[in-house]
Amino acid sequence: QVRLVESGGGLVQAGGSLKLSCAASGRPFSGSAMGWFRQAPGKEREFVAAISCSVIDTYYTDSVKGRFTISRNNAKISLYLEMNSLNPEDTAVYFCAGRQVPVVSMNGYEYNYWGQGTQVTVSS
Numbered sequence: 001q002v003r004l005v006e007s008g009g010g011l012v013q014a015g016g017s018l019k020l021s022c023a024a025s026g027r028p029f030s031g032s033a034m035g036w037f038r039q040a041p042g043k044e045r046e047f048v049a050a051i052s053c054s055v056i057d058t059y060y061t062d063s064v065k066g067r068f069t070i071s072r073n074n075a076k077i078s079l080y081l082e083m084n085s086l087n088p089e090d091t092a093v094y095f096c097a098g099r100q101v102p103v104v105s106m107n108g109y110e111y112n113y114w115g116q117g118t119q120v121t122v123s124s
Contacts (some may be wrong), residue, residue, distance in 0.1 A: 002026035002113040004096045009118030014087050016122070021097030022079040022115055030074040033099040036081045037108055038120075045108055048089035048094070049081060053102035061106075063089070086122045093117040 010018040020036070029059070035050035047069035050059045058070055069082040079096055097111035 002098065004098060004113055004115035006094065006096045006118040009094060009120045010113075011121045011123065012086055014124050016086050017082070017084045018086065018120060019083070020081040020094055020096075020118060020120075022081075024079065024098065029077040029098075031102055031103045032113075033102055034070075034072060034079045035097045035099075035105070035108075035111060036070060036079075037093070037095045037097055037111075038090075039047075039117075040080045040092040043092075045095070047106045047108065050104045050106060051079070052104045054107055057104050059104055059106055073112045082121070088122045088124045091120060091122050093119050 003025045005023045012018055014056050029054055036048040038048050039045040047061050049068055051070045051072055063123050067085045071080045095117045096115040098113040100112045
């Protein structure tokens, strides 16, 4: 049983920063590509960022490039999303997700494991 648990969400003013964490357990983390997705109220879930198991490949949706950084620590079995210059459009529930393969994907349907989500609210 794979378990992903997010933390680090909260309320922040526009222009502020937050760092999300995702703790993984239950299967070899180092062999899994990982990603962050988000879902705003009334909107579909969208891809935010992804990272390969080797850490070599990272991908971002255009709206967060230059502001968000995805990283992972395989020794600590953790995934992170550092978010800077936040704006109200970033308000959403953020989900950590994992694949059974080391290759990155931006398609949520290709992820096998999901966390319960953590709320990020950015006030104007």
